[in-house]
Amino acid sequence: MKHLLTAALAAGLATAATAQDLDKVTMGTNWLAQGGHGGFYQAVADGTYEKYGLDVEIMMGGPQMNNRPMLAAGRLDFLMAGNLLLSFDNVRNDIPTTVVAAFFQKDPQALMAHAGQYEDFTALTEAPTVLISKDGQFSFWQWLTDAKGFRDDQLRPYGFNLAQFLGDEEMVQQAYATAEPIYAAAEGAEVDVFLLADQGWNTYSTTIETRAELVETDPDLVQRFLNASIEGWYNFLYGDRTAAYEAIMAANPDMTVEKLEKEMAQFEKLDIIDSGNALEKGIGAMSEERIEAFHDLAVSAGIIEAGEVDLSKVATTQFVNKGHGLDIKQQLMSN
Numbered sequence: 001m002k003h004l005l006t007a008a009l010a011a012g013l014a015t016a017a018t019a020q021d022l023d024k025v026t027m028g029t030n031w032l033a034q035g036g037h038g039g040f041y042q043a044v045a046d047g048t049y050e051k052y053g054l055d056v057e058i059m060m061g062g063p064q065m066n067n068r069p070m071l072a073a074g075r076l077d078f079l080m081a082g083n084l085l086l087s088f089d090n091v092r093n094d095i096p097t098t099v100v101a102a103f104f105q106k107d108p109q110a111l112m113a114h115a116g117q118y119e120d121f122t123a124l125t126e127a128p129t130v131l132i133s134k135d136g137q138f139s140f141w142q143w144l145t146d147a148k149g150f151r152d153d154q155l156r157p158y159g160f161n162l163a164q165f166l167g168d169e170e171m172v173q174q175a176y177a178t179a180e181p182i183y184a185a186a187e188g189a190e191v192d193v194f195l196l197a198d199q200g201w202n203t204y205s206t207t208i209e210t211r212a213e214l215v216e217t218d219p220d221l222v223q224r225f226l227n228a229s230i231e232g233w234y235n236f237l238y239g240d241r242t243a244a245y246e247a248i249m250a251a252n253p254d255m256t257v258e259k260l261e262k263e264m265a266q267f268e269k270l271d272i273i274d275s276g277n278a279l280e281k282g283i284g285a286m287s288e289e290r291i292e293a294f295h296d297l298a299v300s301a302g303i304i305e306a307g308e309v310d311l312s313k314v315a316t317t318q319f320v321n322k323g324h325g326l327d328i329k330q331q332l333m334s335n
Contacts (some may be wrong), residue, residue, distance in 0.1 A: 001126035003197060003262060005213070016327055021053070022050065022053055022054055022055035023053055023054050023055065023221055023253060024055050024057075024075050025049075025054050025055065025056045025057070025077045025078065025221070025225055026056075026057045026059055026075070026076050026078075026081065027040065027056060027057070027058050027059065027076065027077065027078040027079070027225075028058075028059045028060075028061060028067030028068075028070060028071065028076040028078070028079045028080065029059070029060050029067065029080045029134065029207075030061045030067065030079075030080050030081060030082055031061045031062060032060060032061070032062045032251075032252045032254070033058075033060050033062075033247075033249075033251035033252035033255065034248065034252065034255060034260075034263060035178065035259075035260045035263035035267065036104075036108075036178060036206065036246075036263065036267070037058075037080070037248065038233075038236040038241065038244050038248065038260075038264070039103065039229060039230075039233030039234075039235075039236045039237070039244075039283075040056075040058060040080070040229055040231040040232060040233075040321040041058065041232075041244040041247040041248050041251075042228065042232040042233070042235050042236035042241070042243070042244035043056070043122050043228050043229055043231065043232025043235075043245045044056055044058060045234060045243035045244050045246070046232070046243055046244075046251070048228045048231050048232050048235070049225075049228045049232075051119060051228070052224040052225070052227060052228040053224060054221075054224060054225060054228060055153070056225070056228075058251070059076065060251055060252070061080075061093060067079060068081075071209060071210070071211065072090075072096065072097060072099055072211065074093050074211070077210060077211075077221075077225075077311045078100075078205075078208055078209070078210050078225060079097075079208070080103075080206055080208060081206075081207045081208070081209050082205060082206075082207075083107050083109075083139075083203040083204065083205050084099070084203045084204055084207065084291060084294050084295075085139055085203070085206070085298065085304075085313070087099050087207065087209065087304065087314050087315065088295065088298065088304055088308075088309045088314065090209075091198045091309050091310055091313045091314055092304070092308045092309050096211060097209045097210065097211055097212060098209065098210065098211075098313065098314065098315055098316055099204075099207045099208065099209050099286070099314060099315035099316070100208050100209070100210055100215065100222055100226060100315070100316060100318075100319050100320070101207065101208045101226050101284035101286065101319060101320050102204030102205070102206070102208075102284060102285065102286045102320075103205075103206040103207070103208065103228075103229075103233060103273065103283060104204065104205035104206040104272050104273055104283055105204065105271075105273065105274075105275045105276035105277065105285070106195065106197035106198075106205065106270065106271065106272045106275065106280050107197050107203050107205035107271065107277070108176050108177040108178055108194060108195070108197075108205060108270070108272055109136075109140060109172070109175075109177070109195075109196045109197075109201065109205075109266075110175045110176070110177040110181075110193050110194055110195045110196055111130070111172055111173070111174060111175065111176070111193075111194045111196070112123055112165070112173055112174070112175035112180055112181055112191050112193055112194070113127070113170065113172045113191065113192050113194070114169045114170075114171075114172075114189065114190070114191060114192070115189075115191055115192050116192070117169055117170060117192070118172070118192070121149075121194045121198075121199055122148075123149075124150075124172050124194065125148065125149040125151070125154075125174040125249060126190045126307065127149050127154060127170060127171070128170055128171075128172070129154060129156050129168070129171050129172070130150065130154045130155060130156070130171075130172045130173065130174075131156050131157065131158035131164060131165065131171065131172070131173035131174060132155055132156075132157070132158050132173075132174050133158045133159075133160065134157065136158070136174050137155065137157075138303070139303055140174075140196055141155065142301045142302055142303050143201060143297065143298075143301040143303065144196075146300065146301040146302065147200070147297075147300070147301060148199065148200075150282040158173055158174055158311075158316060162180065162183055162184060162187065165184070165189075166187055166189055175193065177193050177195055177266055177272070178263045178266040178267055178270075178272075179263075180326070181193050181266065182259070182262050182263065182266065193270075195270055196218075197223070197272075200297070201297075202290060202293055202294050202307040203294045204286060204290070204291075204294075205272075206274070207315075208226070208229070208284075210222060212313070215229070215316060215318075217321075219318070222319055223319050225326075226284060226319045226320065227282070227324050230282060230283050230284050230324050231324075231325050231327045231328055232244075233273065233283045233284075233325070234283065234325045234328040234329045234332065235328065235332070237273065237274060237329075238241045238328075238329055238332035238333055239256070239332045241260075241264075244288065245257055245260050248260065275328075277321075279283070280323070281320070281322070281323060281331070282320065282321070282322060282323045282324045282325050282326055283325060284319075284320040284324075285321050286315060286317050286320055286321070287317070287321075287322050288311075288315075288317060290317055291311065291314060292311055295309060295314075305308065307331065
């Protein structure tokens with residue numbers, strides 16, 4: 001294996017690291033560059049990955065780029081996934097990948113209504129129309145109808161266009177909590193956001209997957225990548241985001257500092273990243289008990305069938321839950 005940066009280098013007994021000294025790593029994201037990817041861009045921009053002996057390339061996802069199959073094919077080393085349902089699918093289909101960290105303690109999936117139209121989440125069950133995408137219909141909508149009192153006669157397809165919602169005060173629609181509410185506000189619509197995670201949809205989100213083979217053959221590389229990513233997230237959340245913002249905007253010119261600031265304000269308001277177990281165990285934290293609990297929820301709602309998923313293959317907690325980076329948070333917050 002190519003060597004790590006050493007104390008001798010740090011002490012100036014050798015020249016600065018060259019590309020040959022660094023392990024090349026390619027990470028794929030699940031969509032166009034945005035604030036929700038900020039910690040990873042931060043770790044590239046401020047040299048944290050390089051400090052850990054890594055040369056990391058972020059391969060952006062998007063409407064024309066599905067990065068998911070590229071992980072199993074060996075073209076990616078790490079993949080930013082969505083929620084655990086996708087990981088269950090991999091195990092069910094004998095695709096040898098595993099989750100090694102969960103950077104969002106809450107899934108940002110939400111329902112959105114016009115401000116003041118519905119008193120609380122339960123009242124949404126009386127909405128005449130709820131717009132849900134095709135993917136949502138086969139995942140969280142099944143849970144909403146099974147456990148939360150929603151009805152299929154409310155359901156209409158959501159095509160990722162706000163026009164229908166903006167034109168009907170009684171309409172409810174799915175939303176990514178750091179996206180559609182901001183877009184609606186830009187159109188002059190005040191909205192209420194109901195995070196599904198706060199109602200019991202207990203999946204992790206923005207998980208990091210890698211191939212099971214890499215976990216077995218090069219756990220040091222996996223650990224270094226995750227440690228650096230965790231530090232990137234702490235520096236992004238609590239430090240100077242300027243370099244990360246510049247990298248995100250370079251990758252996705254539709255982004256602006258104003259948009260990124262609004263997005264990050266939503267993340268903070270909804271306690272999506274640095275919350276739950278992450279507060280004591282560090283960003284990226286996971287528990288086997290919670291993964292099992294979400295599996296049981298998915299089975300109960302009919303999203304997956306009992307016995308289809310070997311939970312021992314879904315994730316490993318060997319690289320997280322160590323409190324890594326908590327000292328960085330403490331230092332940045334005390335400044």
